Amino acid sequence: MKWINWGEKQKTGNADMDHGHEKLVELINQLADGMESKKSKEFCSNVLEQFVEETRKHFTIEERLMDLHRYPKAKEHTAMHERFLKDVLTFKASYDAGATAEFTTLLVILDSWVNRDIMVADKGLAEFLATAG
Template sequence: MPLITWSDKYSVNIKEIDEQHKKLVGMINELHDAMMHAKSKEVSVEIIDKMAEYTKYHFSTEEKYMKQFRYPDYEVHKISHEKFVEQVLEFKKGYESGKTGLTYDLLNFLKNWLVTHIQASDKKYAPFFVEHGLN
């Protein structure tokens, strides 16, 4: 059973970005599945690595359009992206060194951050992007 089920309430109505969000949801669900089935630490680290890299790619997509369209809240949005990447990398370091484990706290953090970020921050830029011809 997935931790997050994609629904239209998460859509920003921009195909490229919605597809990227769906992929991130899938990765969180994959990590959840690995945890539920007690898969090896290596599998979990691989998923976390993949998620960290894809998240950077996704954030660069959003930020590219923000710069291109001169989105007024670009700096604030970019800072939230940077903080998220830092938190994921810190968790990864702790997990690899054995200082922290894969817990529901982490999964809930990832889930809550993504859902809140999409519904609060990303939905703010969506109409602005659409006005500039992105859909």
């Protein structure tokens, strides 16, 4: 099963942002593989940890760009980042605590990340940056 549909359509056109997203999608694919081939919990938790780290780095890059170019929607966009991180961390905490892994919960979080955060908010930011010069 593919957890995230990813292709040209999901590209924002901003190389730095797209690079970050691709790295994150790669980690999600690793996690999906790990779950499907029933790898250890330690393996999956580790991949999730890497995902959180890369997400933090990626958000910092976007937030710096917003700052630098005085993006008018920076506040909402940053709040969206915080919400996503909080959701992923909440999921990870319950997974690590040994609660029955509800991966569908994570899929819902990821789905809105791709379809709302990336397809709408990040694309809007990329467009703004392209004209900000």
